[in-house]
Amino acid sequence: MELTLCLIKPDAVRRDLTGSVLYMIEKAGLKVMAMKMIRLDKRLAEGFYHVHSERPFFGELTEYMASGPIVAVVLAGDNAIKRYRDLMGATDPAQAAEGTIRKVFALSKQENSVHGSDAPETAAFETAYFFS
Numbered sequence: 001m002e003l004t005l006c007l008i009k010p011d012a013v014r015r016d017l018t019g020s021v022l023y024m025i026e027k028a029g030l031k032v033m034a035m036k037m038i039r040l041d042k043r044l045a046e047g048f049y050h051v052h053s054e055r056p057f058f059g060e061l062t063e064y065m066a067s068g069p070i071v072a073v074v075l076a077g078d079n080a081i082k083r084y085r086d087l088m089g090a091t092d093p094a095q096a097a098e099g100t101i102r103k104v105f106a107l108s109k110q111e112n113s114v115h116g117s118d119a120p121e122t123a124a125f126e127t128a129y130f131f132s
């Protein structure tokens with residue numbers, strides 16, 4: 001059993017898509033273990049995305065992540081990190097495969113509706129960032 005962190009981002013929460021995203025996740029067989037709605041401030045968003053701090057889009061990304069409530073969700077399952085990343089689809093919705101969350105809901109590369117941890121070490125850091 002592996003744990004991973006899902007964030008339902010401000011663009012999706014704002015458009016009342018939280019339930020629809022969770023439905024796709026649960027239908028794919030991933031288990032919701034913990035969940036909360038929170039509003040990040042810029043400093044918390046910067047801490048979460050610190051690995052991207054040198055990227056040109058860092059300022060915009062952290063402003064967007066602090067622009068409205070998000071829902072943080074801990075998911076569990078066999079091979080949960082890869083299964084959830086496959087379900088999310090590519091970062092850019094234009095590149096995302098049919099049936100993925102981002103293909104169905106995302107608006108752009110930045111406003112891409114969901115986040116998922118990309119490796120066991122990031123999953124450990126990211127789940128601990130929001131849950132004790």
Ligand code: CMP
Nearest residue numbers: 052057061091109110111112114115116
């Ligand atoms: P996420 O999977 O949460 O990881 C980093 C985030 O940065 C990514 O989703 C997007 O929201 C954002 N991002 C990645 N690439 C770009 C880009 N080229 N322009 C704007 N935002 C980006």
